[in-house]
Amino acid sequence: MKGWVGKILRVDLTTKKIKEEILDPKVAKDYIGGRGLGIYYLNKEIDPGTDPFSPQNIIIMATGPLTGTGAPTGARYMVMTKSPLTGAITCSNAGGRFPTEMKRSGYDAIVLSGRAAEPLYLYIDQGTAQLRSAVHLWGQDTHATTDTLLQETDPKARVACIGPAGEKLVLFAAIMNDRDRAAGRSGVGAVMGSKNLKAIVVKGKGSVQLADPDGFKAFNKDILNKYKEAVAKTPLGLTVNGTAGVVVATQNFGVLPTKNWQLGTFEGWQEIQGESLSKKFLVKNKACYACPIACGRVTRVTEPGFEGEGEGPEYETVYAMGSNCMIDNLAAITKANYICNELGLDTITMGATVACAMELVDRGYLSEDDIGRPLKWGDGEALVALTRMTGNREGFGDLLAEGSYRLAERYGHPELAIVSKKQEFPGYEPRGAQAMGLAYATSPIGGSHMRGDPAYFELFGVPEFMDRLQWKGKGIVTKAFQDISAIIDAAGLCIFFSIRNLASKDLGVAPVGILKYLNMATGVNYTLEELQKAGERIITAERLFLNKAGFDRKDDSLPTRLTEKPMPEGPSKGMVCHIDEMLDEYYQARGWTPNGIPTPELLEKLGLHQ
Amino acid sequence: MDVQVKLYGLFKKYAPEERQEFQLKLPPDSNVKKLLKILNIPFEQERTLLVNGQLAGLERRLESEDIIVIFSPMSGG
Structure with a gap:
């Protein structure tokens, strides 16, 4: 096959058996890859009524036929499983470098099933896969895990892993790859944690085979030239200020979710928009594989109490942790984002759940004694503290770890959870x-x-x-x-x-x-x-x-x-x-x-x- | 008549004294086209232009106390 590798890797974590399978060309054509392959295997192999944390649930990590080909932004993979947050499917998507490396390691997709008796990680080195002990990594954050695994395997390998949030089954735990890229939503990291799988490390070789390499190259050049001409005329907002630049649009259209979706504009919006991020904390832009846009933000915060370095925040994080919580302190938002990356949490559900808790307190449905600390609108320090507690399931964080719907329901007001199918919304009203x-x-x-x-x-x-x-x-x-x-x-x-x-x-x-x-x-x-x-x-x-x-x-x-x-x-x-x-x-x-x-x-x- | 103008991002450079938000006196019967001319913003410059929070084209007539917001087209999430 061309474009596709033509192979699937199956890993049964219960028996530790690993086998290769041929990708059926008809399935490949009908479902393309990525998200399509994910739903094909979910429908074929699991009962939709399955408990998401049971060994019967499976995780499909699937690249697409354009991943790693050099087509602009062809850098992505999809993680699909049955979600513990929603009970529906997940479609958690990430870029960076891991997906391309995974495909170059020999497989279009990896299908994970069962549950390991003790923590393991999967290492695929140029077509050879093995399961190794991850007992020494359990409890480590995503950055420490990545660093250790690169030392243990190959510095040129790529890592996708979970942090403490995934291990502790936080219902919105993410799978982080390349340190700060997230297959973020719907709790894919928790399902991985339930299987006692800490990480997947991939090392590849060669390049993706193309059916018409000359035609592909010529078309690619044409598309990139047109893109370059367009952005020379009007620079792309995504490149200039990252996705957080979007705050200007949502604020001025009156669709910037504010105060747990009670309002559509935020007084402090100038403080949290992309331009402020660029001025205050941006170190450099970062691009995923083969991406001409480079919307990623490498940032550094030196403000006392919020010091750190990493990637983000994105627009969705800025809305969820910023305007939605009435927080105009960009240092606090960025710090909470770093903690999410390190513990392996979805920033949207995290921020939206804190906003929901703030409204429960504001209306007198939840007492600050239950939380163990003050929680007023606009409190950036509380956001940072509660994010850390959630990732570790400490104290009140254990309740926040269930997401806003279960929290609001517990306190008698499920209508205050702004969700569909129990998953929190992104930032467009x-x-x-x-x-x-x-x-x-x-x-x-x-x-x-x-x-x-x-x-x-x-x-x-x-x-x-x-x-x-x-x-x-x-x-x-x-x-x-x-x-x-x-x-x-x-x-x-x-x-x-x-x-x-x-x-x-x-x-x-x-x-x-x-x-x-x-x-x-x-x-x-x-x-x-x-x-x-x-x-x-x-x-x-x-x-x-x-x-x-x-x-x-x-x-x-x-x-x-x-x-x-x-x-x-x-x-x-x-x-x-x-x-x-x-x-x-x-x-x-x-x-x-x-x-x-x-x-x-x-x-x-x-x-x-x- | 007086209108309020807010220029963001790349459009800041067209603001008097580079102030993002300012009041502007316009002749009666002005439209968006007239406003862009006064501010020296080229018509062909790609933009999102809102009058009172709604998208508006060049011919849109302006009224006293209207709020006009102009920023670069964007996308993301």
Whole structure:
């Protein structure tokens, strides 16, 4: 095979048996890779009712056919399993260098099953895999673990690992690779911890084989030249100020979630925006493999009490730990981000859970005695302390470790958890960006922007602006964005480059550029229709898993704060999110019933009928 | 009439004395095009322009006390 390696590695942690398997070319074509392979194996091999922490759950780590090829941003892998936070699937995606190295080590995907009797790590050295003891690493943070493993194996190897949060089954523990890149969401790190697997170390050789290397090279040059011309004219915000630059847009559109989603603008926004980060703490930009954007931020904080060095914060972190907690202290936010990276936590759920706790205290539902410390809006020191306690499950951190839904429910007010399918939202307020509400409600992983990000249409004007306050017509464009997202996630690309440079310049965002790259990499000769169908297939296959796990329309929901309570202030004042109207249109566009179940006709069309 | 203007990022350089936020006197019946001319912002410069929090084009008429925000197009998450 070309583009794909053509091999899968299976690791049974219970028996310590490791075996290679051939990747079925038809499965590869139908599901592309990455997210597609993930859902293919989940549907084939686990009961959707499985306890996420049981040995019966599996973890799929999958690259795509464009990972490691040199296609811009072709640096990514996807981690899929059944989530302990949501009970649905995970789609946790990361870049950096690990995914490319994993593919060069000989495998498109690794399927992990069972549970080890004692802590282990997996080492793959150029096609030879072995399980080794990780007893000496248990309890270590992600940075110390990475350093030790590089010494023990090969300094040129790449590491993905969990920290104490994953070991202690924090429901939103991440898997960290290359020290500070995160497959962050939905608790993939906790599932890895439940299997007693501390880390995966990969060392590769050679390069990914391409079906048409000359054509690929010429097309790549053309795409990169066009990109360079465009950014020479108008520098890309992502490069200049990182993702945190987005605060300027969300604040001024009145969609910057503030005070646990009670408000849409934040008085202290100038303090936490990307420009402030660049001025105060930026050491240098950092790019993932083959990425011309370099949105990553290497930062250093010297302010007393918050000293540290690392990567971040991203926009989502700045919203969740900043405006959402009314914290305008960027040093505190950055420090809490470092702690998340070191202990292995998702910064979105961490910040949003602290914000929820702050509101519970503010309303008198939770006492500061229970917490063991003061917790007022805007308290950066509390954020830092509680983040550390959560990662270690110490004191009140043990309750925060369950996420905002379980916390708010415990104190009698689940409506104060701003979640869908029990997963916390990223930082775009649906009352002022209607399609984002639909994207959160219908994402297969619960509240997420990365499985469909119509903020591009509503807030960024890419490829063109669409009225952010209108709900009619949003079902169709949200489906289009989700479909191309599934293709991007399956191909091994990053959304940041692909939407601007590899999609058609209309609201249909057809994957025209991705099609060319995929065909020259794999030689499979997808038609545009076949590729788009693959995107739909992945999303519908995910839906089948969710349906069997008990999810349907009732779960494609938003908190009543966003659907019943009009935004009280700012440029989105007076709006609620019209989720029900959008859902009807969305299901129809998808070929799902009004209850959110794929129809037999659709399953037939996509080859998913059973 | 007086409007409030807020220029961020690359657009800061067009602000009088490089102040990000300022009041500006405009002739009556001004539109966005007129405002850009007064501030010497080239029409072809890629931008996101909001009037009172909503996107606005060149022909949008401005009224007293309008808040106009201009920043570079962005994306991310």
